[in-house]
Amino acid sequence: MADPIAPAHGDIDFPASGRRVFTVEAEALAAVSARLDGGFADACRLVLQARGRVVCIGMGKSGHIARKIAATLASTGTPAFFVHPGEAAHGDLGMITDADVVLALSYSGESDEILTLMPVLKRQGNRVIAMTGRPASTMAREADVHLDVSVPAEACPLHLAPTSSTTASLAMGDALAVALLEARGFTADDFARSHPAGALGRRLLLHISDVMHAGDDLPVVRPTASVSEALVEMSRKRLGLTAVADDTGRLLGVFTDGDLRRTLDDAKLDLRSATIEQVMTHRPRTIGADVLAVEAAHVMEQHKINGLLVVDGEGRVVGALNIHDLLRARVV
Incomplete structure (x- = not known):
């Protein structure tokens, strides 16, 4: 041939x-x-x-x-x-x-x-x-x-x-x-209104509030919670992370799968008595609910993370999302 x-x-x-x-x-x-x-x-x-x-x-x-x-x-x-x-x-x-x-x-x-x-x-x-x-x-x-x-x-x-x-x-x-x-x-918003279909429309129209987990689906624990309690919350909500917030909902930190691996590698830490406040990541990356969902993808890529917490203007945690939420929404 x-x-x-x-x-x-x-x-x-x-x-x-x-x-x-x-x-x-x-x-x-x-x-x-x-x-x-x-x-x-x-x-x-x-x-x-x-x-x-x-x-x-x-x-x-x-x-x-x-x-x-x-x-x-x-x-x-x-x-x-x-x-x-x-x-x-x-x-x-x-x-x-x-x-x-x-x-x-x-x-x-x-x-x-x-x-x-x-x-x-x-x-x-x-x-x-x-x-x-x-x-x-x-x-x-x-x-x-x-x-x-x-x-x-x-x-x-x-x-x-x-x-x-x-x-x-x-x-x-x-x-x-x-x-x-x-x-x-x-503006970009004007452009989005004439391109509602396809990948371009999704990138221009979807906001964080459209894809984030909120309410009962939001993983969150108090700083006094044990590591095992945090793991239960993470398993139930299936986002690979949990927010750590005070009684008013103000975000204090985040505990992720990566934090868990680092915690298990710490031979000096007694997991049975440790609270989540001791092992959480302080000052985590956050994003606002009114931001375009594609911006979340940029933040995750830039900082090499798989999830983000969503906060309001007062610093209270109102939602959470991970890379899989963006993939399902076909934003990335």
């Missing part, structure tokens, strides 16, 4: 070919970045002042980029959606209201499907931002704002397949989204 990845194309240097694409596209991005000017600022202001949404349109590869830009805008605080310009001319134009801003993508600036829509959009009162590679194109002239994404060369050696130009358009869309995000004061 032949090797499926055996050389079959002579002496072609595939990695070198790939690196050339990265070089050409990086140069293209640098060229577009150098041209960001007042037009970019005008585009941002136009969107911020709009009463409606951003409607992204484009044909072919530009259409794919327009879809992604719409998705990025929508997830970062700027309501947006994609409309296929060909379908718009056959009824979908009704999805665009006079309060919307239209972001039209066409590298040539001469897309027939988009040019057909321009007079209708103008008559309806829509403001148009054109993203093209030709400042003298029809779209650029007809738009209220033009964003120049022209590139020195395509990465395709035939100079035919949109490569550098689509990368530049995508980066320009990301630049718009991030600039608008910053202008709106968009």
